[in-house]
Amino acid sequence: MKLTRRATLLMAMGTAAAAVLPFRASAAAEDAIATFTGGATVGAGGLTLTAPEIAENGNTVPISVDAPGAVSIAIFAVGNPTPDVAIFNFGALSGSQSASTRIRLAGTQDVVAVAKMADGSFVKASQEVKVTIGGCGG
Amino acid sequence: MAENVTPRVRVPRSAAAGETITIKTLISHPMESGQRKDSDGNPIPRSIINRFTCEFNGETVIDVQLEPAISTNPYFEFESLVPEAGTFVFTWYDDDGSVYTESKDIAIA
Numbered sequence: 001m002k003l004t005r006r007a008t009l010l011m012a013m014g015t016a017a018a019a020v021l022p023f024r025a026s027a028a029a030e031d032a033i034a035t036f037t038g039g040a041t042v043g044a045g046g047l048t049l050t051a052p053e054i055a056e057n058g059n060t061v062p063i064s065v066d067a068p069g070a071v072s073i074a075i076f077a078v079g080n081p082t083p084d085v086a087i088f089n090f091g092a093l094s095g096s097q098s099a100s101t102r103i104r105l106a107g108t109q110d111v112v113a114v115a116k117m118a119d120g121s122f123v124k125a126s127q128e129v130k131v132t133i134g135g136c137g138g
Numbered sequence: 139m140a141e142n143v144t145p146r147v148r149v150p151r152s153a154a155a156g157e158t159i160t161i162k163t164l165i166s167h168p169m170e171s172g173q174r175k176d177s178d179g180n181p182i183p184r185s186i187i188n189r190f191t192c193e194f195n196g197e198t199v200i201d202v203q204l205e206p207a208i209s210t211n212p213y214f215e216f217e218s219l220v221p222e223a224g225t226f227v228f229t230w231y232d233d234d235g236s237v238y239t240e241s242k243d244i245a246i247a
Contacts, residue, residue, distance in 0.1 A: 085207040088216075
């Protein structure tokens with residue numbers, strides 16, 4: 001194969017696009033997480049995220065979060081068109097800082113939970129969920 | 139617009155003072171995400187419940203902000219302290235401005 005100037009340019013553009021695309025998808029999620037944390041550093045531990053390893057139907061994926069001592073817990077689906085899922089704010093009468101719900105996942109992706117603790121620090125937990133049928137319709 | 143929106147809540151009838159109880163809530167709602175298209179290819183506008191709160195005698199138990207990624211018929215399970223006899227008030231806020239409420243009394247056993 002002879003490499004013309006045009007072919008070289010096209011290949012370079014293709015490589016650049018391939019490198020940028022996956023970055024875009026996670027950048028939206030990172031932005032959403034940064035909006036919640038206000039750019040603070042996020043630690044680990046003290047937060048439990050329970051999600052199925054394999055979800056047959058992405059329309060209803062049961063998840064639960066548990067973070068003793070948290071003020072609020074935010075859930076993000078990194079691979080969804082909009083990564084925000086829900087923010088749980090716990091009031092004075094909450095019996096434990098835990099909650100369960102059902103969420104939609106567009107496809108196989110990481111589910112991320114970020115908890116804001118009473119002292120203002122943030123912790124993160126994530127788990128990959130394999131989705132057989134995506135839940136965003138078409 | 140959402141039709142036939144029915145909230146369903148499960149709260150124990152009675153509890154010991156200071157006990158932690160589990161509450162389950164479900165509300166029938168399509169939670170239209172705004173991502174889907176109808177048969178003609180036009181996008182279906184977003185119509186979801188965007189906020190859910192639970193209060194006990196005026197004190198907040200939980201306050202949830204919902205996004206389109208919450209499934210149809212939003213379901214929540216959480217725990218609450220019961221310091222005294224009183225009433226749980228559950229409120230769901232719809233995108234179209236509707237507010238759905240449900241209340242449950244609890245007695246001290």
